[in-house]
Amino acid sequence: MSYPIIICEDNPVQLKQVEKTITNYLLFHEGNFEIKLATQSPDDVMHYLSQNEVSNGIFLLDIDLNHAVNGIELAVQIRQSCVDAKIIFITTHDELMPLTLQRKVEPLGFIAKDQALDVFRDEILELLILAKARNDKYNTDKNKSFNFSISNQTFSINKDEILSIETSTIPHKIVLYTIDEQHEFYDKLSEVSAKHPELFKISRSCLINLDNIETVNHHDREITFTNGMTRYYSIGKSKKLKNAMKR
Amino acid sequence: MVVDTKIYLLHFSLLTILQIIVLFFILYSVTNTKKIILYLLSMVPIMILLIVSDLFNILTICITYFIFKRYKFDFFVLSSILFVQIICTITYYFCESILNFVEKVFSSEITSFYPISFWSNVFLLVIVIFLVKRYKIVDRLKKSNLISTSLFLYFFLVIRLTIFISNFFDILDTSIMVINFLLIVQAIFTVLAFLIISYNRRKKYNFQLLKKQLDVLKEYTKELEYDEQVNAKFKHDYKNLLLSLKGSAENDSSSELINTVSDLEQYSDNYFKKIEVDFRHCQNIKNDYLKSLIISKLSKAKQKEIACHFECEMVVDKMPIDQFDCVRMFGIVLDNAIEAAVETAHPRIDIMLYQDDNQLEFWVRNNYVANTIDLKSLRQANVSTKAGHSGLGLVNIEEISQKHPNILKTFSKKKDIFSVNIKILVN
Structure with missing residues (x-):
């Protein structure tokens, strides 16, 4: 499958350079990517997006576009219309705000303009390959993600890494534990359970991922997960749990 | 019941002496012989x-109060006297009512009523003295203030009034259980009132x-910010001067x-190379307390030579929760980050503050030495990562977030990066 590439860079020389780098690469790796649009104006990008459906798109954007809309704002707009977009910033900005950008548009990476040409080229290709790898993985794992949202942000967690999903002491607040993360969001455990029937209910307040169980101590009704976290299951669940684990 | 006046008087005097002994036991540390003699002399007519x-x-x-008081309002002496009075009155009526009860049940008079009553009083008071020692009641009494003393006074007056009224209507013997019950209710009320009042005061x-601490911090960071601006300006001017000097030297x-x-x-590059912290974005924080907190933690990180990056692109002016809770919580997160990062070879902390219409978001990312932070133990509130740690403070974060249901937290540790993200949603 070839992934669409869209480039937006106000400097025509640099735009050519980026384009050339990618076309040269494509000479030997045909079919991986396809340059759909290379433009100096962010308006063109938005226009193109309104006319065409772009899925798994890769966007190379200059931050400083000499335009009413800068690269970051453009990225925010792109993110709104293409949730799965891979965004790469090309920039000379020394005042970069990686965390804020991460928060707003989750870019795949940054490429600094002011460096040797071959390094610049290598970095572009490296990020393109990363984008492809992510897209490939995303497409095979599509139904393996657990999504939740907080106000206007959506978060996606790999289901394989989930240990448990639990209620908290605050009504409607749910805590999700993964192997090395802990998230809080608002939902009802019953609804989560209905949406993800593969999660096993060990008690009224706790759903778990059976795949990440390390050991179960049926005597104490204690479940230990791969990272050492422990949870207890309700008395009534013993038989069900044993059956579920056999499968 | 036949009351022998002589026995009654003896009994009465012995009880008063007991009371005096208990009082001396408590006031022991703040008295002297002169006062004791004066007190004993005054007790005879009384x-x-x-x-x-x-x-x-x-x-x-x-x-008693005027003899023992050390200064104008000596709450310790007053509440000790009231305490002893209350205890002795209670023990006295307790013994009395038990003996009365026994008499009633066996419908016969106890022949040696007073000696038994006296010795059981002694016994109870010895227990009281033991308890006073065991629970360091004296130390507690020393902390008495207007409130606890007035509660003592209130309880004392209630007891006295109850006894007086029941004596007056001559119902002390018949309805002693009702009176006891009333007194217990009063006692519970008094203790509760005391607990509530002292909790509120402490809060x-x-x-x-x-x-106060934050105000001091505010003053301090104002100076710090000013210094930082002067520094930046100096550095800029200095570099320009050096550049032109270099130019003219090359010309010559x-x-x-x-x-x-x-x-x-x-030489100067070496000096300037020392970790630089970016204070520019602090201008966007419009809440003074939050701004001071960030500046002071940034400069703390700078002192510890931690590479620190701070970004705050949006103007932060609204606080969706109480500003002090917010500042406290962010402070704890930053302290933890500094403590964890400083142990690494190349300490680094990235901080982001972000606000839009929906939320205030605070994100801190720091590196750490693997295995020093364990998410599992973070979840079990009371555990801190290592002994002697100033307390990971996550308990406090948890406590604050319990108070505000609109706080959502995310913790993660990946490779050597630990990250805490706190979103405070606008309701």
Whole structure:
């Protein structure tokens, strides 16, 4: 499958350079990517997006576009219309705000303009390959993600890494534990359970991922997960749990 | 019941002496022989008065207080006297009511009523003295203030009034259980009132303390910010001067001057290379307390030579929760980050503050030495990562977020990066 590439860079020389780098690469790796649009104006990008459906798109954007809309704002707009977009910033900005950008548009990476040409080229290709790898993985794992949202942000967690999903002491607040993360969001455990029937209910307040169980101590009704976290299951669940684990 | 006046008087005097002993036991540390003699002398006429009426008890308390007080309002002495009075009155009526009860049940009179009553009083008071020692009641009494003393006074008056009224209507013997019950209710009420009042006082005190600390911090960071601006300006000017000096040295092609200038450049570069912290974005924080917190933590990180990156692109002015809770919580997160990062070879902390219409978001990312932070133990509130740690403070974060359901937290640790993200949603 070839992934669409869209480039937006106000400097025509640099735009050519980026384009050339990618076309040269494509000479030997045909079919991986396809340059759909290379433009100096962010308006063109938005226009193109309104006319065409772009899925798994890769966007190379200059931050400083000499335009009413800068690269970051453009990225925010792109993110709104293409949730799965891979965004790469090309920039000379020394005042970069990686965390804020991460928060707003989750870019795949940054490429600094002011460096040797071959390094610049290598970095572009490296990020393109990363984008492809992510897209490939995303497409095979599509139904393996657990999504939740907080106000206007959506978060996606790999289901394989989930240990448990639990209620908290605050009504409607749910805590999700993964192997090395802990998230809080608002939902009802019953609804989560209905949406993800593969999660096993060990008690009224706790759903778990059976795949990440390390050991179960049926005597104490204690479940230990791969990272050492422990949870207890309700008395009534013993038989069900044993059956579920056999499968 | 036949009352032998002589026995009754003896019994009465012995009880008063007991009471005096208990009082001495408590006031032992703040008294001297002169006071004790004065007190004992004054007790003789008072005891006579007491035989006439219980109401002279009030007089006893006043006289005792004026003899022992060390300064104008000595809450310790007053509450100790009241405490002893309450305890002795309770034990006295307790023994009395038990014996009365026994008499009623066996419907026969106890022949040696007074000796039994006296010895059980002694027994109870010994237990009281033991408890006073065991629970360091004296130390607690020393902390008495207006509130606890007035509660003691209130309880004492209630007891006295109850006894007086029941004596007056001559129902002390018949309805002793009802009176006991009333007194227990009163006692519970008094203790509850005391607990609630002292809890509120402590809360208020803590709040004022926090506010004071933050005000001091505000002053300090104002200076710090100013210094930082002066520094930045100086650095800028200095570099420009050095550059032009270098230019003119090269024009003059005086090798000695060129060498000297480049030496100077090297020297000052070494100095400037020291970790620089970016304070620019602090301008966007419009809440003084939050701004001071960030600046002071940034400069703390700078002192510890931690590479620190701070970004705050949006203007932060609204606080969706109480600003002090917010500042406290962010402070804890930053302290943790600094403590964890400083142990690594190349300490680094990235901080982001972000606000839009929906939320205030605070994100801190730091590196750490693997295995020092364990998410599992973070979840079990009370555990901190290592002994002697100033307390990971996550308990406090949890406590604050319990108070505000609109706080959502995310913790993650990946490779050597630990990250805490706190979103405070606008309701």
